[in-house]
Amino acid sequence: MRKSQLLAWLVAGIAAATMVAWAYPRLFPLVHFGWTLSREEAEARALEYARDIGPPIENAYVVTQPHGADLVERRLDLAIPELGATKLAASPLAERLEVYETTIFPPKGTPREWAYTVTQTMRGGRLLALEAHVQPEVVGKPLGDLAAARQKAEDFLVAHRIDLANLRQPEVRTEQLRDRTDTRFQYRYKDQVLGEDTHYGVEVAFAGDRLIGFSPFLDDPRQAAIGAELQPATGFGLLRILMVFIVLPLAAVPFLRRYHAGELGVTRGLHIMALVSVSGMLLMAMAARSTTQGFNFGFLTRAQTTWVWGLQLCLLFFLPLGLVALLSWSVGESFCRERWGHLLAAFDALFQGRWGTATVARSALRGTASGLLVAAASCGIALLLQSRGLFAGFWFNYGPWFHETRWPGIALLLFIVAFCLYGGLFGRLFLLPFVARRLGVWVGGALVVAVSSIVLWDGPFSMVEQIWAAAFSAFAATIYVILFVRYDLLTSLVASATTTATMSVMPLLLAQNSGLQFQGSLALLGVSLPLLVSVRHIFSGEEFTYRYDDVPPHVRRIAERERQRVELETARNIQSSILPNLPPQLSGVEIAHKYLPATEVGGDFYDVLALEDGRLAVAVGDVAGHGVASGLVMSMAKSALAVQVTFNPAVEAVFATLNRMVYQTARKRLLATLCYAVIDPKKREMLYASAGHLFPYRVSSTGQVEAYEASSYPLGVREPMPVVSRLARFDKGDSIVLYSDGIVEARREGSEEDFGFARLEKSLTKHAGKSPAQLRDGILGDVDAFTRGAPREDDVTLLVLRMP
16 A cells, blocks of 8 residues: 555545544434433432432342433424424423433342332433332322322422423323322423423322322324334334344355355354354343343343343344354355455454454555545435434434443444444355356345345444435445455455444543543444554555465365265274174074164174074164264174173073163163074074063964064163063964064155054065065065165164074
């Protein structure tokens, strides 16, 4: 950057800042800037005021909010062309536009059970309202003499510096409740600046015979119409929040495609997600007490409501906000890498700690100056609109959330980090290149401007007239898009952050309270930090070049997948060597078997072991799940089975050993089922038991099918495990069928209907009398016909034995 360019940007930035400082107070002619009261001071004064109408509450839960009256402000704005801003700003109605409202709750009170509310002006701290809350069901004595009550009300007003000389004679209004009569003395101001059809003033309230305070009132016949005018602005604010959940799937689809194709990584995206989400959550933690005022969740206390709703907003809003930022960066970076990689250099330098480079300095300077220029131009346009009777409501523009905290400067910075990164990355880094690849830069830019004008957080001004609010957003979004394409991403993001900060801190900088001024300065300092840290390096010649890793992420992933494939193939080969390759006959018993794992490494196991006395030890087991973990436990169980059968093949001993092995090695992770039997071919008898496994079937040569039921806990549930063996007898030619749940739970792709036991028994009957191999193949054929060749969801094991 040449010195002449540096000077031009500096002069433009200073001129823009001067313009904003001059124009901002004139944009809101009804607002009395120069606030003297801080939030903490207002809260302390409110607790003292509350003593005037009731006893103090120990361990009270106190909520203090700075806010204004939107309906009143809009009503006064509409009257400016006729009555003039000076006259309206001097009316008592204008005092309600900048107030602190403090609500005091009992420690265990619900949001509806507040005790006191105190309202004070932010400038001067004048008391506007002081009320105690009395539940409708509380019994109250009759008010008695109205004249005495009126005198008591007026003495109360005078004690709190309400000048009765400005008030008319009161009107008395009553409300009959079940157990008492409430009374209100309404004192209208003598000067009804909005006309005699609009009544406003001060009312003093009695609950029964108890004086419970005073508050301003306004009876405006245009209130409903004005409320309807404000609804679209509120609706667009909600739309911006809901937009997060709309853009999330839009960004997720290309992300998933490119991620599975190995074209992008997520490391930097995770950093950005953490920054956005944590900033939002810290903001919520700071503002939750005030932000959740008015929320009600039935049985929760006011303090619990803060935690519950605050946590919900963190999990259901700020986490998705960070996720959108992650997806937008990851996909947008992969788009820009091909053509616009240089646009990401300064932004990535910040994350790598390379702030002291000319690359960052140039972007920070341009972004800061551009943001001030956008703010100044917006103020100028708003002043022109004001001359035509269009006014920007102050509380529509004095940003959400951050002003409701004890540290508004820090909260504003957190707000900017969360929302400027979210909107900037989605709109400019993701959406613009995404559309530009297909329709060109101009169309992409127009679409980004349109989206930003409606649903993103780019607008420097909000107005009741939504067409003008959209126009301000479109103007700002256009500048930000041009800055991104012409310069880089950091320039664009710093510009939007600077505009937001400038338009938000002005009330703090214009305050007469040093604490508020400090908070405003702190926010500006934070936004200017990239410029302040790097500006001395602007002529250093030290550049930062954006480069993604020399080994692209997809290459690393392909290599990793290949390594995993080799390891899984090795594991499968080892497992295949462990599972037995049974002969067609042992001790006269014909054998047929089949094992089909759902993945490279399965969790089923089986074995048929010949004992020295001519008997056979038969087992079929299933470790929960499938994959490497299940395969490891399966291998241990299979080995333990072989060792135990060698020493003691008794049913109870085998179950005791295998249960102890699973319980001690995998009890917190995996369970296993087992069906084990000892077959005596000479006697045609079988001693068997089952630990959570499916019952074996006996299939006679004549087609009779019988299930041998026996049940206990699966292996690994508890130690010791009680098992009782059972005896079954067979005829010559009977077959024994043992299997895993991969058969009965087989299903078609996209269907929830299982193959089931009924179809299995039907298949057994259908193929009865056939050889073990034919019976095995017949069952598997019926399963395959039912599933229509769908991929297996679980391992399949089938073992068939036929008695001699």
